[in-house]
Amino acid sequence: MVPLNWYILLSAAIFAIGVFGFLSRRNVIIMFMSIELMLNAVNISLISFSQYIQDLRGQILAFFIIAVAAAEAAIGLAIVIALFRNKATAHVDEVHEMQG
Amino acid sequence: MELQFYHVLIPTLPLIGFLINILLGKEVTRYKAHWPAVLSIAGSWVCALFTLRDVMAGKIIDADLYTWMVSGTFKVSVGFLIDPLTAVMLIVVTTCGTLIHIYAVGYMHGDTGYYRFFAYLNLFCFFMLMLVMGNNFLLLYLGWEGVGLCSYFLIGYFFHKKAAADAGKKAFIVNRFGDFGFGLGVFMVFLTFGTLHYADVFSNVSMIAGQTVNFLGFNVDLPTLIALLLFCGAIGKSAQIPLHVWLPDAMEGPTPVSALIHAATMVTAGVFMVARCNPIFNLSEVAMSTVGIIGALTMFFAATIAIVQNDIKRIIAYSTCSHLGYMFIACGMGAYAAGIFHLYTHAFFKALLFLAAGSVIHAVHTNNIQEMGGLKKYLPITYAVFVIGGLSAGGFPGLSGFFSKDEIIWSAYAAHSPVGKFVWVLGLAGAFFTPFYTFRLIFLTFHGKNRGAHHGSEHGHGGGHDSHGAHQGEHHIHESPKVMTIPLMFLALGAVAAGWVGIPPLLGGGAHFAEFLKPVVGHPEFHASHAEEWGVMALSTSLVVIGLGLSAFLYLRQTDLPKRIAQQFSFLYKVLYNKYYVDELYNYTIIKPTLWIAQKVLVGVTDAKIIEGIVNGVPGAIGQFSQKLRKIQTGLTQHYAIIMAAGAVFVIIIAIFLR
Numbered sequence: 001m002v003p004l005n006w007y008i009l010l011s012a013a014i015f016a017i018g019v020f021g022f023l024s025r026r027n028v029i030i031m032f033m034s035i036e037l038m039l040n041a042v043n044i045s046l047i048s049f050s051q052y053i054q055d056l057r058g059q060i061l062a063f064f065i066i067a068v069a070a071a072e073a074a075i076g077l078a079i080v081i082a083l084f085r086n087k088a089t090a091h092v093d094e095v096h097e098m099q100g
Numbered sequence: 101m102e103l104q105f106y107h108v109l110i111p112t113l114p115l116i117g118f119l120i121n122i123l124l125g126k127e128v129t130r131y132k133a134h135w136p137a138v139l140s141i142a143g144s145w146v147c148a149l150f151t152l153r154d155v156m157a158g159k160i161i162d163a164d165l166y167t168w169m170v171s172g173t174f175k176v177s178v179g180f181l182i183d184p185l186t187a188v189m190l191i192v193v194t195t196c197g198t199l200i201h202i203y204a205v206g207y208m209h210g211d212t213g214y215y216r217f218f219a220y221l222n223l224f225c226f227f228m229l230m231l232v233m234g235n236n237f238l239l240l241y242l243g244w245e246g247v248g249l250c251s252y253f254l255i256g257y258f259f260h261k262k263a264a265a266d267a268g269k270k271a272f273i274v275n276r277f278g279d280f281g282f283g284l285g286v287f288m289v290f291l292t293f294g295t296l297h298y299a300d301v302f303s304n305v306s307m308i309a310g311q312t313v314n315f316l317g318f319n320v321d322l323p324t325l326i327a328l329l330l331f332c333g334a335i336g337k338s339a340q341i342p343l344h345v346w347l348p349d350a351m352e353g354p355t356p357v358s359a360l361i362h363a364a365t366m367v368t369a370g371v372f373m374v375a376r377c378n379p380i381f382n383l384s385e386v387a388m389s390t391v392g393i394i395g396a397l398t399m400f401f402a403a404t405i406a407i408v409q410n411d412i413k414r415i416i417a418y419s420t421c422s423h424l425g426y427m428f429i430a431c432g433m434g435a436y437a438a439g440i441f442h443l444y445t446h447a448f449f450k451a452l453l454f455l456a457a458g459s460v461i462h463a464v465h466t467n468n469i470q471e472m473g474g475l476k477k478y479l480p481i482t483y484a485v486f487v488i489g490g491l492s493a494g495g496f497p498g499l500s501g502f503f504s505k506d507e508i509i510w511s512a513y514a515a516h517s518p519v520g521k522f523v524w525v526l527g528l529a530g531a532f533f534t535p536f537y538t539f540r541l542i543f544l545t546f547h548g549k550n551r552g553a554h555h556g557s558e559h560g561h562g563g564g565h566d567s568h569g570a571h572q573g574e575h576h577i578h579e580s581p582k583v584m585t586i587p588l589m590f591l592a593l594g595a596v597a598a599g600w601v602g603i604p605p606l607l608g609g610g611a612h613f614a615e616f617l618k619p620v621v622g623h624p625e626f627h628a629s630h631a632e633e634w635g636v637m638a639l640s641t642s643l644v645v646i647g648l649g650l651s652a653f654l655y656l657r658q659t660d661l662p663k664r665i666a667q668q669f670s671f672l673y674k675v676l677y678n679k680y681y682v683d684e685l686y687n688y689t690i691i692k693p694t695l696w697i698a699q700k701v702l703v704g705v706t707d708a709k710i711i712e713g714i715v716n717g718v719p720g721a722i723g724q725f726s727q728k729l730r731k732i733q734t735g736l737t738q739h740y741a742i743i744m745a746a747g748a749v750f751v752i753i754i755a756i757f758l759r
Contacts, residue, residue, distance in 0.1 A: 023741055031737070096735030 007048035015041035028080050028090045032073065039069045101154065103163040106147040107180055110190060111233060113140040113147070114225035121222065125215025134205045137218035141201050141225055145194035148187075155187040160619070162235050162299055173294060181235035181298055185620040188440055189232035189372055192447045195594070196364040197225050199587040203455050204356035206584035207462060217257060217354065224250035228365050232372060237286045237296040240373065244282065244333065247366045248275050254361060255353040264352040271346040278336015278343050285329030289380075292322065298376070305379040327380050327387035331394075334370030338424045340398045345683055347421055351413040355458030358413060363420050363454050364447035371427040371443050375436040378621050382434065389519045392432020392512075396523035399425025401680060403533035407540065408666070408676045411467045412457045415541050419493060420450055422530060426508050429523045435511035436621035437614040441602045442508055444613070445500035448594030449492035453538075455588055456486040459580040460545060464552070469541060474550040478577040481585045483546050485592040490542050492595040494535030495644050500599030502644075505531065506637055507604060507614075513636050514626035531640045536647035543655035606633050 014037055021034030043062045050058025084090055117140030121133050129136060154161070164179035180186075201221060208217050224247060231243025248271075256268025286296065292308055293301045311322040334340070339347035350362050361367070374381060374391060381387050402421035409415045423446045430439030459482040464472055476483045492501040509531065512524040579585065603609020614623060654662050666673040675681070 019745060023738055023745070026738075092737040095737075099733065099735030 004048060004052050008045060011041045011045035011048070013041075014038075014044065026091045026093050028083070028092055031092070032076055032080070035076075036069060036073065039065060101159040101161055103161055103165070103180060104150075104154075106150050107161065107182060107233075108165070110144045110147045110151065110194070111226050111229035113143045114222040114229065116140055118219050118222035118226060121215045121219035125219055129215055131210075131214055133215035133218045134201070137222050138198070138201045138205065140222060141194065141197045144225065144229065145198045148190040148194040151182060152187045152191055155182060155184055156616075164235070168238070174290070176236060176238045176296055178239065179235040180233045182233065183620050184616050185372070185375060185440065186232050188444055188617070190229070192368075192444055193225065193228050193232065193365050196447050196451045196591075197228075197360060199590055200356050200360040200364070200451060200455065203359075203458075203584050203587040204354075206581045207356055207458055208354060213257065217254075220250055220253045220257070221356070221360070224254065224361060224366070228369070231369055235298055237289055237298070237301075240376070241283070241286055244337065244369060244373075245279065247361070247369065248272065248279070248337070251275075251350070251361050251366055254357040255350045257354055257357065258352070261352070267346075267349040267352040271350050274343050274346040275336045278333045281329045281332025282334075282336070285326055285331075285333065288326045288329060292326065302379040305383065309383050321384060321386070323380055323383035324386045327377070327384045328390060330373065330377055330380070331387065331391060334374055334428075335394065336370075337373075338367050338370030338428070339421050340370070340394050340424065340428060341401060342682070344398060344402065344421050345679075345686065348414045348417045348679070351411070351417050355413065355454060355461060358417070359451040359454035359458070362417065363450040367420060367424060368427070368443045368447070371424065371431060371439055374428070374431045375440050375621055378431075378436050381431070382622075388432050388434065390432070391428050392519055392523050395425040395428025395430075395432055396526040397425070398422070399429065399530045400526045400533075403530050403537065405676055405679050406537040407533065408673060410470050412460065412469050412472075412541065412545065413454070413467055415469075415537060416450070416453050416457055419453070419534065419538065420446075422534065423450065423493070426505060426527070426530065429527060430508040430511055432523065433508075433511045433515045433520060434622075434624040435508065437617040437623060438504065438507040438511050440617060440621070441599075441613045442504035445492070445504040445595075445599045445602075448591055448598045449489045449499075449501055452485060452489035452588065452591035452595050453493060455584070455591065456482050456489060459584055459588065460486075462580050462584070463577045469544045471551055472545045473548045473552075474546070475577065476546040479546070479579050481579055481588065485588045486542055486546065488592045489595050490535070490538040492599075494538050494648060495531055495640070496535070496648070497641055497644075499596050500594070502641075503599040503602050503604070503609075506640060507602070509640050510604075510633060510636050511624065511626070513632070514628045515624070516627070528640060528643055532643040532647040534647065535644050536651045539648055539651035540655050543651065547656060548659065604633075606630060606637070 018034045018037030018041060021037065022031050025031055025034065043065055046058045046062045046065075050056060050062075080090060083095065087095060089095070117136045120136040121129055125133050159182075161180065161182040164177040166178055168176045168178050170176075201218070204217065204221065208214055211217065227243045227246030227250060229243075230239055231247060234240050234243060252268045252272040255271050256265045258264040259268075289301060290296055293304055295301060305323075308322050308326075312319045313322045313325060314320075315325055336343045347362060347367065351358055353362070381391065399422045402418045402425065406415050406418035406422065409418065423442065427439040427442050427446070430436065430442060460472065460475065460479065461467060463479055463482075464475065466472070488499075492499040495502045495505040509524065509527045512520050512527050514520075600609075602611060602613030604611050654665075678684070
């Protein structure tokens with residue numbers, strides 16, 4: 001049986017990759033993918049803890065997160081399309097109307 | 101006798117009339133606004149007649165309606181004192197008020213502010229009646245300020261005209277000076293007597309005789325202080341020197357207002373107040389002399405100014421100042437009854453003169469008598485009543501003005517004091533000037549050739565033009581409508597006969613008027629023979645005749661002579677024409693410095709530096725801080741993400757280490 005530590009290390013590694021991707025890339029689509037990575041890293045740790053303490057509520061929460069992430073991705077992609085239509089770009093650097 | 105409902109109705113009816121017109125005037129009563137106004141004041145008049153009947157039956161009423169305010173020992177109630185003095189004032193106010201209201205129906209016809217005019221006129225009557233009926237100093241003060249307010253409203257009635265708006269402000273501000281003293285006087289009365297009720301004050305008045313009080317570091321005689329402070333109010337309200345400057349300017353108001361407020365009633369409130377407070381004034385020789393001297397000086401200066409003025413209403417306004425001076429002379433001599441008697445006759449002949457002048461203005465649309473002349477044949481009724489009013493004002497024997505003025509001059513002579521002699525001489529000079537300037541006015545207006553601005557009597561229709569004729573097309577001089585001439589006739593009747601109730605015993609009368617007022621104001625003891633009385637009367641009468649004759653000579657016969665005299669004595673003429681430069685003096689000593697302080701100190705420093713400094717400084721500082729703060733918001737998603745991530749790491753570190 002795979003020990004809990006490995007799951008947690010995997011989860012942390014994926015989360016760190018997601019954070020790095022989100023911060024370093026400028027393309028909105030890539031940034032979305034990074035967000036999905038972070039969410040799934042969390043899901044992994046949730047499920048592994050759920051397995052470890054034999055409580056199904058963790059897995060239910062993971063499903064819940066997947067559902068929310070799907071909705072979020074749908075809305076996010078819609079925004080990206082709208083953004084692209086208006087700005088003809090998917091680069092966040094070029095979108096800074098909110099600058100103070 | 102208990103307070104009757106009709107006593108209460110006297111001031112209440114005009115108040116109701118005011119409320120109807122001010123609330124419904126714009127929508128409902130509009131050009132019928134005179135109905136509630138005239139009916140209410142006429143109702144007051146009827147009630148005043150009933151009241152006069154009660155008082156003549158010897159009843160004096162002093163009753164409280166309800167308690168107005170209580171604070172510690174300070175207690176004021178709304179209550180009425182109805183005695184002979186009040187009764188006389190009620191008759192004067194309601195009679196003149198009713199006639200002038202009726203006259204105004206014709207005079208103000210078609211004006212856009214018709215309802216507003218009658219509403220204010222009614223409100224004025226309410227306050228004036230409260231002033232004369234109140235049984236304590238606070239009600240007197242209420243009425244006093246109320247009539248001042250209405251005076252302001254009505255002088256500035258044509259508020260779109262700058263001169264009228266300015267005149268209203270001037271009247272109000274000048275009266276502030278007097279009313280400040282008056283207010284202090286009322287405070288002193290309360291401080292001294294612990295009550296403001298007339299009856300309580302006047303019954304205890306003897307206890308303050310000879311007392312002194314520390315005032316601004318000086319020991320001052322208490323009765324003198326109170327009397328002089330109260331008299332300050334009278335100086336302002338009754339347009340005496342040095343606060344007389346507002347009254348001539350007040351002529352910017354509609355003529356019925358000049359007649360009611362600035363001739364018959366409001367300006368006489370000062371005389372009424374002095375007569376009402378006679379127990380206090382009687383205690384102070386100094387105050388009495390001051391009243392007499394100020395009255396005499398005002399009478400003399402105003403009369404001399406009136407000689408050279410050209411504005412028909414201003415001449416009568418100076419005449420009013422002058423006659424008010426006569427009333428104060430009488431009060432200063434202790435002959436309050438004579439002062440009130442002159443107040444009473446003056447109300448009729450002066451209201452008559454003003455309304456007749458209004459009728460002239462109504463016909464020719466100018467105030468300048470140099471542009472009139474020869475109006476006798478176009479305005480026969482106005483001419484007739486004007487002459488009657490002028491004779492009465494000038495003190496022509498047999499008419500109202502003669503009896504009252506003669507009594508004042510006599511009381512000044514009979515006082516046998518240096519002050520009495522001084523005011524007597526000035527009074528005699530006034531007796532000469534009054535008919536002179538009044539008939540100068542009449543001769544220039546009604547006699548001779550028309551000097552109208554556009555054409556004279558050579559015109560086919562023989563009429564002077566309205567000086568603003570251009571906008572009205574052909575406008576021919578015609579007599580005023582009946583609604584204006586009938587009140588004039590009634591006032592003319594008063595100007596002739598009102599004085600007959602006070603014919604002195606010397607001329608076979610009973611001096612009923614003085615007898616009637618005796619319970620309130622007493623009667624001075626004169627020690628003089630009949631021969632002297634005849635002599636003084638003959639002297640003043642001959643001066644009246646000389647004044648009249650000289651006026652006729654200069655303005656009917658030798659019509660070019662006045663101009664030559666004016667050139668000969670150009671310095672004197674200029675001084676008189678510019679009203680002794682009092683307005684200029686005030687302009688340079690008071691108005692300019694005040695404006696300078698207002699503009700340089702208050703606007704320039706307090707307002708611009710301090711207030712605006714705070715108002716602009718606080719948001720300025722906040723703005724600059726936020727200019728710096730907004731830099732944080734870069735609009736770059738990555739920046740936000742880094743801050744979020746750093747924040748999360750920070751929170752986690754805290755969570756771990758602070759566990």
